[in-house]
Amino acid sequence: MELLIPGLLLVALMVWASTRIKKIAASAFDRETIETEEFVIQKPEGFLHNLNGDPKYIFEAYSREYSKANDKLRAGTATITRIENTTLEAVVNGMLQADDLTDQGTEIIGEGRYRHFESINNNVGVETARSYKLTEKNGRVYKLELTALDSAQNSQWVETFFDSFRVK
Helix, strand or coil, X not given: CCCHXXXXXXXXXXXXXXXHHHHHHHHCCCCEEEECCCEEXXXXXXXXXXXXCCCCCCEEEEECCECCCCXXXXXXXXXXXXXXXXXXXXXXXXXXXXXXXXXXXXXXXXXXXXXXEEEEEEEXXXXXXXXXXXXXXXXXXXXXXXXXXXXXXXXXXXXXXXXXXXXX
């Protein structure tokens, strides 16, 4: 009997903590604006901002969902790479030589000039669409790369990332 009350309190505490952890984990996939000293981007619902990801990216996010054709691949990913001591034209020329890209045009936002490209290929038996948005600021080129697998190519999240990306 002496152990019953502390045992019940312990179980109640564990249930409360478990519920709280589940709520916090679920909120990590909510819509969110990511703002750093260098850029601003809107993370759509269903994506997780990977804070401890690959160090070559200054931003990395991936979808909650996996590809229907390959359950080891995420349906969507978004990364931002900062390339030092170069120009936008040099990076664009390198990309055009290395990949079969379709030029989607240029966009002027404020003082920034953004270039847009797309490519579609078949990777590991999965149709893969890549969208790129690049800009230059202070001798650095910032490259947003979105990768969409399967039917995720036509999802709203691609537009959310693409339209919201701005370099400060």
